[in-house]
Amino acid sequence: MNNFLFVAAENDGLANCKAGGMGDVVRDVPRMISERGDKVHVIVPSYGRLHQGGLLKTNLNFSLRGLGYMAELYEVKPKKEYPNIVHYVLHHPEIEAGDIAHIYHNDPEEPFYTDAIKYFIFCTAVAEAIKKGAFGDLDVVHLHDWHSSLLLFLRQYHPEYKNLKDIRFVYSIHNLAIQGIRPFDDNYSSVKNWFPNVPIDYKGLMDYRYKDCINLMAVGIRFADAVHTVSPSYKEDILLPSSPPEFIGGEGLERDLQKADEEGRLFGILNGCNYKNINQESKGFIYRNTVKALFKWLQEESKKYKADFLAHTGEKIMEYVDNRPKFIASSVARLTEQKFYFFMRSPEAFVEVLKKLEKVDGIFMLLGTGAPEYEELFRKLSYEHKNFIFTNGQSENLIDSIYLESDLYFMPSLFEPCGISQMLAMRNGNPCLVHNTGGLKDTVKHMKTGFSFDGENYDEKIKNMLDVLDEALDVYVNDKPTWKKIQASAKRMRFTWKKSVDEYYKVLYRLDS
Structure with missing residues (x-):
């Protein structure tokens, strides 16, 4: 031994x-x-x-x-x-x-x-x-x-x-x-x-x-x-x-x-990736779990400084409980330079993402806490854009729901030693849209198990990210068999310990x- x-x-x-x-x-x-x-x-x-x-x-x-x-x-x-x-x-x-x-x-x-x-x-x-x-x-x-x-x-x-x-x-x-x-x-x-x-x-x-x-x-x-x-x-x-x-x-x-x-x-x-504790949540509870998490945080003393924002997010979510969007893009991550530098440097690129989603009756759900300037940026964008739901906190149940119910998981990391989020999304059959770097390069294959973008310089990367989102949404709307194939391939991938x-x-x- x-x-x-x-x-x-x-x-x-x-x-x-x-x-x-x-x-x-x-x-x-x-x-x-x-x-x-x-x-x-x-x-x-x-x-x-x-x-x-x-x-x-x-x-x-x-x-x-x-x-x-x-x-x-x-x-x-x-x-x-x-x-x-x-x-x-x-x-x-x-x-x-x-x-x-x-x-x-x-x-x-x-x-x-x-x-x-x-x-x-x-x-x-x-x-x-x-x-x-x-x-x-x-x-x-x-x-x-x-x-x-x-x-x-x-x-x-x-x-x-x-x-x-x-x-x-x-x-x-x-x-x-x-x-x-x-x-x-x-x-x-x-x-x-x-x-x-x-x-x-x-x-x-x-x-x-x-x-x-x-x-x-x-x-x-x-x-x-x-x-x-x-x-x-x-x-x-x-x-x-x-x-x-x-x-x-x-x-x-x-x-x-x-x-x-x-x-x-x-x-x-x-x-x-740990495949044993998969899907503890049932499908269909993503909005309810968001509301539950928000109510819990509103009662916490430490969250008082963002109570207005949490209530604003709650109001937004209530609209979607009965009138569900047709498409959910999502991200779950610590709000840091590594994960969201692209959006911090080009908030207008993120606004473009939201506009593209709006055309397919889609929303973007982001869950996370982190660097104050990143939290502020996303809070500001949430006040300005109806189809962006920013859950500024941590909730295991809601994270489970997001991985389970999203249509496209977004991971534009600047660098990624390995990344676990894309694996968690893929095990639920969610295609991911990722920056072609580090561990994301090893796990997501463009048009096979998901979508990926790259570029020689920053401007090229941003342009390609938006083009690849167009490509993904086009497949989703106009080529259901290919979309289903990509979903099935993502779900079949096994990165076992x-x-x-x-x-x-x-x-x-x-x-x-």
Whole structure:
């Protein structure tokens, strides 16, 4: 039996421990490993809350800032029990919940200041737990994003944790743009302050752009035995330098990624999609679920500032309860530059989309929260356009309904490491209209399982996006057999975790399956 440890900042195998897609991966991959009869330990920080009601396994003593530190390792109950999977959280009073999903801190003045401290403590405690044998003899440690990469720094340089070199370390990149950059010294949240006894290898650790800083995303790429991106096309994208906004590639880390690729350590494997919890909602409830969500939010103190807008959305929806539109285009996403840059830069292009939908008696439904300027843009557009319904909140039931009842799922991401939304839409037989980038390129084929647009520059991309929407609507209205064929092909596509994890065993874990 092989023995694994997954180390991450989030894990959707636990309640209230997810901010993004990484949480899904850290939930799903261990389940597939367990199905193969191997053992997995999954550890995340407790953020001052997740250890409550857990079982204290051991106290961990280690040194940071020249001082003795003690952290507590708890075994906790998952949402769903699986054989051979044990879930842990690590508690230390300085690892606090942040303002993003009660996990990450948002430090606009000094990015990563608080988070770096949290994950310095977390990773050192995990290294101590491995050394102490808390997880037994490990074959593979699988790290996720910069929050866990400090384990590779400890393995490489810390005299106390040389034993980590006996274990294979795999590093998955979920969001290359968020890199965990901190100063080497002269700052409370710096490497020198937290690890005064570790000699700093400035050349081996420095960020090429900010030479007085460590880049923790780069540490993962430089020192892992295998580096993994969550789709094959995204792997190709990040070997090239970014030239925003037309192209988002290696984000300043392309040299490290090219080197990992040359050394045969870089692999692109598409994320799977969980097909087990499909369609919990029944068809026909999309408008009712919207109204229910809006009523709930209107009663929340924290939503008072947008009460007028929520009521305005409610009025709009009521009109559609009896008089249903003939076509629904939709998007479910965090409102960020990655997902909606095209519309932020060209709101007029989005207005064009709405006009095209109006011609076929169609509406656009968008659900999400995120960056204030994006929320404001979409609220403004919603006041101005009758057939745009912007649900500015989060509701699992409504999201299920949207995936189930849309006719066309819109995903114009600027870049997309893998993307899960298009897979969730496709499993319900919804064609997607996507930007031909990263994981979207690997999952949606134009006129076969959906529609995709591209272009040499920004203006070309916008023009092609609108042309492809015309093409999609034309097929919908005038060529029902082709539309049905595209729907059926989308529904048949299966991006299973089994397939992905088989590949993990072969190239990432180097274990015979």
